[in-house]
Amino acid sequence: MTDRKHDDDGLEGFFSAARAYPPEPSEALLARVLADAEAARPAPVPVRGPGLLSRIGDLLGGWQGLGGLATATVAGLWIGYAELADPDQLTGGLVGASDVVDLLPQAELFALAMEMEE
Template structure:
């Protein structure tokens, strides 16, 4: 830096009046936030709030997601196949119990129960 031939006194410093004027000029400057800055600040506020308070809609799973979760909990589709077969077998046994089972039921509950649950007439109207 080139040094000028200057007295080694206060001349080397900016005099305080000039510095005060400069500082006062800076102090008077205002710069209102632009709309896009306000938008960015509010987006940050929303994001921080969402991180703390996830909306209920996001926490609630949809019906489809719930079904998928249930299937997964039961062991996936292969397990569901076995479960379906067992359910159908149970339904079949309920509709047309084998003779051996029928006698067991009769011994346990008596004939009247058997008649009540499995009437002789056409239960589902399948015949004629």
């Protein structure tokens, strides 16, 4: 039965029957469409792995290792260009002055020599 309130022209029964029995594509058509899809399919976009620089960076310990390496490189360059004209630039004068520590004072050395003679 059709609902006459929503089917004034009496067509809904025909429409619902047509929706229930739609023309269906054949398996052969689906196969042809799929063959076309394969033929027209763009080349797959390659999945990009880590680049050469990234892999080298990993070998050197990641960004932390690279940071240390860069600091050491800059320091080396600076030392080379500075030609160590004044080594105090490097040490900041911390080890510039030498202190003499008398581990065996003269008086004790003398006393020791005397003891040996006796």
